[in-house]
Amino acid sequence: MKRLFDILFSLIVLAFAAVPFVFIALAIVFDSKGGVFFHQERVGLNGKHFFLHKFRTMRPATEKLGQLTVGTRDPRITGIGYFLRKYKLDELPQLFNILKGEMSVVGPRPEVPKYVAMYNEQQRVVLTVKPGLTDFASIDFVDENALLSESENPERTYIEEIMPLKLNLNLKYVREMSLMTDLRIIGGTFSAIFLKKRK
Numbered sequence: 085m086k087r088l089f090d091i092l093f094s095l096i097v098l099a100f101a102a103v104p105f106v107f108i109a110l111a112i113v114f115d116s117k118g119g120v121f122f123h124q125e126r127v128g129l130n131g132k133h134f135f136l137h138k139f140r141t142m143r144p145a146t147e148k149l150g151q152l153t154v155g156t157r158d159p160r161i162t163g164i165g166y167f168l169r170k171y172k173l174d175e176l177p178q179l180f181n182i183l184k185g186e187m188s189v190v191g192p193r194p195e196v197p198k199y200v201a202m203y204n205e206q207q208r209v210v211l212t213v214k215p216g217l218t219d220f221a222s223i224d225f226v227d228e229n230a231l232l233s234e235s236e237n238p239e240r241t242y243i244e245e246i247m248p249l250k251l252n253l254n255l256k257y258v259r260e261m262s263l264m265t266d267l268r269i270i271g272g273t274f275s276a277i278f279l280k281k282r283k
Contacts, residue, residue: 085263090188094179101176108139108164108173115164118144121177126194129214134186136194137177141165158229169229172277178217190266191216192254199247210254213261218273220257221250226276 109120122140125133142160161169168174181187187194194215203210225231228246235241257265 086188086266087185089263089266090182093189094182097176098179101179104173105176108168108176111164112140112162116143116162122174125197126215127197127200127211128186128194129211131200131208131211133197134181134194136187137180139168139174139177141168141174175217182217186214188214188216190218190257190269192219192257193222193250199243202243202247203251207248207251207255209258210251213258218269220253220269223269223272223276224253225250 112118112120118140120140122138122142123135124138126136128134141162142165143162165174178187182189191214192210200211225246231246232238232241257269
């Protein structure tokens with residue numbers, strides 16, 4: 085049932101988003117040099133690595149300066165990138181990850197290998213379910229970049245404070261996973277992004 089929902093949801097969204105995809109791609113091309121898409125290695129189900137797809141929102145070759153973006157005005161982010169990130173539109177290409185079966189619509193957000201290597205045994209339970217486009221943590225930490233901007237050491241704050249809280253929410257999802265839970269998270273995600281209903 086979950087896989088069928090993932091496929092139907094992705095196809096419906098892609099059908100409606102086909103024209104916006106073209107305009108987003110053109111905006112990215114005209115805004116800065118570099119490709120339209122950004123591909124990053126993430127850790128998925130059972131620890132299997134895959135490449136997550138996004139619309140490019142950063143200037144080329146700037147990820148080596150750090151895998152966390154900080155604040156609403158990180159200088160690495162392009163002009164159109166700010167808009168795409170604000171409304172999470174940069175995440176839309178992950179619908180293709182969902183169609184390929186690498187991700188679900190709802191599930192723990194996939195992390196980069198660097199941070200997954202820091203998980204303890206209990207936290208690694210989140211790898212027993214497919215990663216998702218959104219989850220409980222996506223709602224609670226919709227303004228994560230702004231939170232990190234207040235820290236003197238953003239990466240340390242992420243590893244020691246934010247990541248454990250996100251993983252606790254991911255473990256909650258593993259325990260409560262159901263179609264109704266997924267629908268509740270999807271609704272909460274839209275509210276957090278577009279209606280500004282943040283916790």
